[in-house]
Amino acid sequence: MKYKMKDYLKLLVLCMTLLCAGAWSAQAQDDVLTSVAEETAQADTVKVMSAKMGRNIKNVVIVPEQYLVGDQDRRYPVLYLLHGADGCYSDWSKKTNLDALATKHGMIIVCPDGQDSWYFDSPVDPKMQFETYVSKELVAYIDEHYRTYDSPHMRAITGLSMGGHGGLWLGFRHPDVFGSCGSMSGGVDITKFPNRWKLDKRLGKYETNKKRWADHAVINLVPTLKAGQNIIIDDGYSDFFYQVNLDLHQALLAHKIPHDFIIRPGKHSWNYWVNSLDYQLVFFEKAFQKGYKNMKP
Numbered sequence: 550m551k552y553k554m555k556d557y558l559k560l561l562v563l564c565m566t567l568l569c570a571g572a573w574s575a576q577a578q579d580d581v582l583t584s585v586a587e588e589t590a591q592a593d594t595v596k597v598m599s600a601k602m603g604r605n606i607k608n609v610v611i612v613p614e615q616y617l618v619g620d621q622d623r624r625y626p627v628l629y630l631l632h633g634a635d636g637c638y639s640d641w642s643k644k645t646n647l648d649a650l651a652t653k654h655g656m657i658i659v660c661p662d663g664q665d666s667w668y669f670d671s672p673v674d675p676k677m678q679f680e681t682y683v684s685k686e687l688v689a690y691i692d693e694h695y696r697t698y699d700s701p702h703m704r705a706i707t708g709l710s711m712g713g714h715g716g717l718w719l720g721f722r723h724p725d726v727f728g729s730c731g732s733m734s735g736g737v738d739i740t741k742f743p744n745r746w747k748l749d750k751r752l753g754k755y756e757t758n759k760k761r762w763a764d765h766a767v768i769n770l771v772p773t774l775k776a777g778q779n780i781i782i783d784d785g786y787s788d789f790f791y792q793v794n795l796d797l798h799q800a801l802l803a804h805k806i807p808h809d810f811i812i813r814p815g816k817h818s819w820n821y822w823v824n825s826l827d828y829q830l831v832f833f834e835k836a837f838q839k840g841y842k843n844m845k846p
Contacts, residue, residue, distance in 0.1 A: 592648060594639075597690045601670075601678045607638050608687065609660040612695065613652040624696045624703075626837040627657045628830070629683065629727075631668065631708025631715045634746040638662035645823045654834045657695060661687055667739070668708075668715025669765050671751040683715070684723045700728075702840025705833040707731030707781070709822045710790070711746065714739065714767055720778065721770045729779035729836040733825045734817050737767040737782075738793040768793065771800040779836040780808035783825055785815025 593612075596605040616625060630647075632640040641647060641660050651658045666679035683706075692699050706727045707716040713735020720730020739748055740762050743755035752761050763769055780801070784794040791812075798810045809832060815821035 592642065595690075595694075597682075597687055599678070599682045599686050601681045601686070602676055604676070606682060606687075607662045609638050609642050609647075610691070610695070611642070611647045611651045611658040611660075613655055613657070614648075615652065615655065616657070616696070621696075624698050625655065625657050626703040626705070626833075626840070627659060627691060627695075627697050628833055629659050629661065629687075629704070629706040629716075629719075630826075631663055631683075631706070631712030632660065633708070633710030633712050634665055634667075636712075637664075641826075644819050645826065650826070650830060654830045656830075656834070656837065657691070657697065659687070659691055663712065663715060665711070665747045665751075667711055667736075667746075667748065667751055667765070668718055669751070672761065673753050674751060677751055679715075680719060680722070684719050684726050688726060698844070700840070700844055701726055702728045702843055703837055705729035705731070705779070705836065707733065707829055707833075708735075709733045709825075710817065711736055713737065713790075717767045717780075717782070718765075718770070720780070721767065721774060724775075724778050727778075728840055729781075729833050731781040731829050731832070732767075732783070732794075733822050733829065734784050734788050734790050735767070735782070735794065736790055737797045739766050741793055768797050768800055771797070771804050771806065774801075774804065774806050776805070776807055779832070779839075780806070781811070781829055781832045782808060783811035783813065783828065785813060785817070785821050787814070787816045788821075789817060 593610045595608050595610055597608060598605050630641055638660050647658050661683055663679050666677045668679050668683060670680040671677035691697060704727050706720050707730060713732030714737055716730050717732045717735060717737060720727045752758055752765060755762050782794060784791050801808050
């Protein structure tokens with residue numbers, strides 16, 4: 550009888566141990582699943598089909614914390630944030646805390662994969678039609694799947710380097726889509742760099758296509774602009790794009806196009822761009838606040 554009692558005690562201890570372990574395992578699994586769900590809701594990687602290119606394009610979409618836990622009828626402005634040459638859609642999210650910035654400024658941030666497109670529709674490569682993709686196909690997808698405002702007053706676009714060119718190219722050419730636009734260390738006059746960054750693969754050789762190159766340079770869009778957009782441009786003194794940005798500033802002044810132009814110490818580097826983004830987010834947040842008032846009846 551004494552021997553059997555020991556066996557019962559051992560069996561009881563074993564059962565309790567297994568129950569505790571199972572409960573811990575289930576809780577741990579729940580915690581992991583909850584963590585994944587929260588991360589997925591906060592920072593989505595979504596593939597969007599481009600009908601014009603016939604392929605899916607990846608994008609990171611960051612929603613602010615209040616989007617998830619606040620008023621579910623509330624809508625949010627959107628910033629489209631572009632990467633540079635040899636980069637990809639996830640660059641910005643790896644270099645700075647976009648979750649915190651989106652929450653701080655109360656906006657959705659979308660980082661599309663622009664590959665090495667320079668964000669225009671290539672006249673020589675049908676698989677590189679990123680002006681149509683970003684300004685039409687992606688914007689339509691974001692407005693359909695997220696709580697946004699279908700208004701240029703509540704959209705902005707900016708980026709670094711090649712993405713700086715893209716931010717102004719798309720903004721200047723589509724003011725009916727983007728009420729605000731900007732550039733950080735942007736390559737705003739591509740004609741000055743004919744042998745760099747795969748531009749010849751998008752436009753053909755410069756020597757035999759000079760007009761085409763000129764037509765795709767941001768600086769040459771200035772005579773087509775009208776006052777009304779919120780424009781911000783900045784670059785570092787030590788950046789190799791400094792002079793073309795200064796030339797763009799002078800051209801905007803000559804055509805009486807209001808804009809913010811910032812020159813600070815800095816090189817063509819992530820240290821500069823991460824710092825620059827802080828300034829531009831404040832600029833765009835103020836533009837969205839003004840835009841919201843303009844939308845109200």
